[in-house]
Amino acid sequence: MSKPTLADLQSFMMVAARRSFARAAGELGVSRSALSHAMRGLESDLGVRLLHRTTRSVSLTEAGERLLARLRPVLSDLDHVLDDVVRDDHAPRGTLRINGGEGAIRQLLQTVVPRFLALYPQMELDLVADGRLVDVVAEGFDAGVRLGEAVHKDMIAVRVSDDFRFLAVASPRYLREHGRPAAPDDLHAHRCIRQRLPSGKRYRWEFARHGQELAIDPPGPLTLDSNTLMVEAALDGLGIAYVPEPYARAALARRRLVAVLDEWCPVIPGLFLYFPGNRHIPAGLRAFIQLLKETSGSR
Structure with a gap:
């Protein structure tokens, strides 16, 4: 097996990142054909196929994925x-x-x-x-x-920030219309603004008080994947949101949002x-x- 050059390995990483010979060649300042030839030479040197090529896209083989993970x-x-x-x-x-x-x-x-x-x-x-x-x-x-x-x-x-809390917050209008929960279990009778995690799962609201810990997947007709959007939805009276305190701090200070279940929201590392x-x-x-x-x- 011939040893590949550093330039070829860097070119491979660029192709892997851009998933396109044309885009990678543009950033490297070489022609598409020259880059394609270099990648075939790299595959020949290593004795393994690294890239799947079609007329429209480039993807990594299993061997290519392994090489990329080690090279980075x-x-x-x-x-x-x-x-x-x-x-x-x-x-x-x-x-x-x-x-x-x-x-x-x-x-x-x-x-x-x-x-x-x-x-x-x-x-x-x-x-x-x-x-x-x-x-x-x-x-x-x-x-x-x-x-x-x-x-x-x-x-x-x-450390980047001080410790803070996750807070359950709602607008004064929502609380006037639907009442104020006194304990986490009361959330099951409310309209909650739920959060979708990047993994696809919904975030479970975590509460703790006097050694008792609860994790609740509350009901609600609205699910969002952004804390900023959840605060905006709460401001619009769409329900109760559970967000990191910094996201809601300004609205809480102006009393456009109200914290509920405050005693159930412990401080966590920042x-x-x-x-x-x-x-x-x-x-x-x-x-x-x-x-x-x-x-x-x-x-």
């Missing part, structure tokens, strides 16, 4: 090592990729991102708002941002930026972490 962290580490070696005046450069939910990315945009971009003009931030709890290493990210309870124990975690501790930490991520610690006051 390896080439990402290589990029970071080379970046550290060639950086001028110790200033970070390159691209920093971070994955998180929409609320987590919004939190970064409102806090550390403006200062980071101002201080490090040679850095690019690639922030991906994704509701799925992805494997940041396998997906080619430098770090992720999630609730503290969702971060694996083998990850290094840096958002944390996390990354594997057994890999090289690129200069850009180190700088981002330092600013994050200064912003949040953590040490």
Whole structure:
């Protein structure tokens, strides 16, 4: 078996990401035919088919999927090592990729991102708002941002936000018309705004009080997949929503929403930026972490 070149492996990753020879060739600055020839040469060198080709699309074979999963962290580490070696005046450069939910990315945009971009003009931030709890290493990210309870124990975690609660909220008009639930079980007699998770499952509302824990899939005619949309629906009087407190804070302060079952909504760990501790930490991520610690006051 001949050893493939680094350029061929990088080209393969681009084709895998774009699922198109034409788009990948455009980004690589080569012709489509040259890229197709290079991929056939890579397959010949490895002795295995990596790509399924049709006239309209490109997809990965099982072997291609395995190669992509192994290449992402390896080439990402290589990029970071080379970046550290060639950086001028110790200033970070390159691209920093971070994955998180929409609320987590919004939190970064409102806090550390403006200062980071101002201080490090040679850095690019690639922030991906994704509701799925992805494997940041396998997906080619430098770090992720999630609730503290969702971060694996083998990850290094840096605080992004204060602890907060999930709250059940409704508009004053809705409560006047339908009454106020006194306990979680009362939700079964209400119109609830339910949430669809990225996995396709509905989110179960979790409550706790005096050591008693409940998880309820409440009834309701409306299901949404966005906390922002759930708050808007609650503001319109469509029912009771169960959302992270930051999403509802402004409406609660203006009394356009009212929190119910408040004593059943415990504080949970806030958002944390996390990354594997057994890999090289690129200069850009180190700088981002330092600013994050200064912003949040953590040490």
